[in-house]
Amino acid sequence: MMKIRISSRATLHLLAILLVSVMGCDHPPKAPDTDPKSMADVLGQAANDANDSTFAPVVLGYQFDFPRDHLAHKGFRQEWWYLTANLTTENGEQLGAQWTQFRVALKPPRSSLQKPSLQSQSTWASEQLYFAHSALTSSRDHLAHEKWSRGHTELAGITASPYRIHLDNWQWLSESEELFPATLTVENLDFSYRLKLNSQAPLQYQGKQGYSIKSRDSQVASYYYSQPFIEISGEINRNGKIERVTGQGWLDREWSSQFLTKTQQGWDWFALRLNDGSALMLFQLRDQSPAENSKKAPISAFYSARRMFADGTGRNINSTDNPNDIQMTPLKWQHTVNGDYPVSWQVNIPSENISLTITPLNPNSAMPLSTFYWEGPVEILGSHTGTGYMELTGY
Numbered sequence: 001m002m003k004i005r006i007s008s009r010a011t012l013h014l015l016a017i018l019l020v021s022v023m024g025c026d027h028p029p030k031a032p033d034t035d036p037k038s039m040a041d042v043l044g045q046a047a048n049d050a051n052d053s054t055f056a057p058v059v060l061g062y063q064f065d066f067p068r069d070h071l072a073h074k075g076f077r078q079e080w081w082y083l084t085a086n087l088t089t090e091n092g093e094q095l096g097a098q099w100t101q102f103r104v105a106l107k108p109p110r111s112s113l114q115k116p117s118l119q120s121q122s123t124w125a126s127e128q129l130y131f132a133h134s135a136l137t138s139s140r141d142h143l144a145h146e147k148w149s150r151g152h153t154e155l156a157g158i159t160a161s162p163y164r165i166h167l168d169n170w171q172w173l174s175e176s177e178e179l180f181p182a183t184l185t186v187e188n189l190d191f192s193y194r195l196k197l198n199s200q201a202p203l204q205y206q207g208k209q210g211y212s213i214k215s216r217d218s219q220v221a222s223y224y225y226s227q228p229f230i231e232i233s234g235e236i237n238r239n240g241k242i243e244r245v246t247g248q249g250w251l252d253r254e255w256s257s258q259f260l261t262k263t264q265q266g267w268d269w270f271a272l273r274l275n276d277g278s279a280l281m282l283f284q285l286r287d288q289s290p291a292e293n294s295k296k297a298p299i300s301a302f303y304s305a306r307r308m309f310a311d312g313t314g315r316n317i318n319s320t321d322n323p324n325d326i327q328m329t330p331l332k333w334q335h336t337v338n339g340d341y342p343v344s345w346q347v348n349i350p351s352e353n354i355s356l357t358i359t360p361l362n363p364n365s366a367m368p369l370s371t372f373y374w375e376g377p378v379e380i381l382g383s384h385t386g387t388g389y390m391e392l393t394g395y
Helices: 014-023 036-049
Strands: 078-088 093-103 129-136 142-150 157-158 164-167 170-174 182-188 190-199 210-211 222-240 243-254 262-275 279-287 302-306 313-320 327-336 340-351 353-362 373-382 388-392
Touching: 078 222, 078 388, 093 164, 093 170, 093 182, 093 373, 093 388, 129 157, 129 262, 129 373, 190 243, 190 373, 210 302, 222 279, 243 262, 243 388, 262 340, 262 353, 262 373, 327 353, 353 388
Parallel strands: none
Antiparallel strands: 078 093, 078 243, 093 129, 129 142, 157 164, 164 170, 170 182, 182 190, 190 222, 210 222, 222 243, 262 279, 262 388, 279 302, 302 313, 327 340, 340 353, 353 373, 373 388
């Protein structure tokens, strides 16, 4: 699911910040003087100053090509690599792990007809901004961190052979050009993890063969594919204590050149693994009246879902075709450091004979980073049981 909604503030001060903190000079970058919140403003300003039409469009009928499409798509404005994992320690404790790396183009790729400026000749110059989030969640604690960097082979980026996604000392490293087998390594002072990832299942294409509509009028879309069936083993380190873990993971890959529409307030996204062996991707994008400022009063929503199976088959479930087939009702709200979030849900999909009650492992899983949102592992009861992940934004 699309990960970040950036505010639409833009000032002339953006130019100075971008030149210093991103475009660079012929020496390695120093730590930014700005706090993460101001870096988020930089991202939002750059994204909104750029004209959508100058980036590559998302069009129906795109032919995916792997392993090429595992790499960065720098002609598009934004992109992410996003893994969530439901883990169990040797003592039976349930945990959740999240890692996401984002790429944002500060301007469209330079045309081959344009002459490079003296500034762009710098070995440290980049029009690509990367940032990454990581989290480890238990029933008692929710730990989260964030990193930022310009795109550079020594700092952050995506390479092909072997396949590598990295920012500083956080990295996904495959054994070949393919996604799997791979090792995900995240190192922080209060937690770290090293997880071995493997999957034999075919990739799943969300929406219409990977063309995922994000608005009721179909004017906003992304390219979106997933691998919901990942086997995981490895270890975590919490404050110096190393523990072995096993579990299941879910990878989402998405890129586009548009953010959400001006009337869309945020989204509620679920990656659910059901006890019958299937997986369910489900989201709603909430609209808000321009005059309404209440966090609990969305006036309408656009829904989309896909039921997926390990053999590569699946069924799309779209509220456009059947408006009453996806029903999502908040059951409980949680006050957090970031605000109030609906952390428990009732989800009904009559066409799939699905009726689920979704509850968080830890209701205090707000991400207190430069962009506020809620992200954490969930448990499932009802017509099916299971585990998964939930993301809530725009509250």
